Amino acid sequence: MIKLHENGTVRISGIKPELVFILRTIEQVFNKYKLDTVITGGTELHDKAGKLIHKIGSKHETGEAWDIRSKHIPKIHYDFLADELDTVMGVEFQLIRHSSHFHIELDYKGKL
Numbered sequence: 001m002i003k004l005h006e007n008g009t010v011r012i013s014g015i016k017p018e019l020v021f022i023l024r025t026i027e028q029v030f031n032k033y034k035l036d037t038v039i040t041g042g043t044e045l046h047d048k049a050g051k052l053i054h055k056i057g058s059k060h061e062t063g064e065a066w067d068i069r070s071k072h073i074p075k076i077h078y079d080f081l082a083d084e085l086d087t088v089m090g091v092e093f094q095l096i097r098h099s100s101h102f103h104i105e106l107d108y109k110g111k112l
């Protein structure tokens with residue numbers, strides 16, 4: 001199931017259609033491992049305290065990036081799941097592995 005971060009800061013307004021499409025693909029991979037797909041970052045800029053969440057100029061600002069929780073993935077599955085995501089997302093997306101989440105952005109440069 002696709003869920004938004006429990007803290008209520010995630011915004012999805014302005015997200016590009018390509019990101020909506022790829023989210024379904026991402027969900028299918030997480031489903032295989034019986035894990036929820038939790039969006040921890042979208043187009044929001046600030047947290048509830050007004051602190052900047054993403055770097056200035058990041059692809060979150062332009063609706064071209066998701067942050068998806070990864071800290072709930074069991075260690076033994078992490079590499080398989082991340083590699084599978086990398087494969088199924090094709091050449092238009094770049095996946096960056098952070099300690100708590102995957103940053104997934106529209107980025108043709110990543111693989112072409």
Ligand SMILES: [Zn+2]
Pocket residue numbers: 041054060065066067102103104
């Ligand atoms: Zn991010």
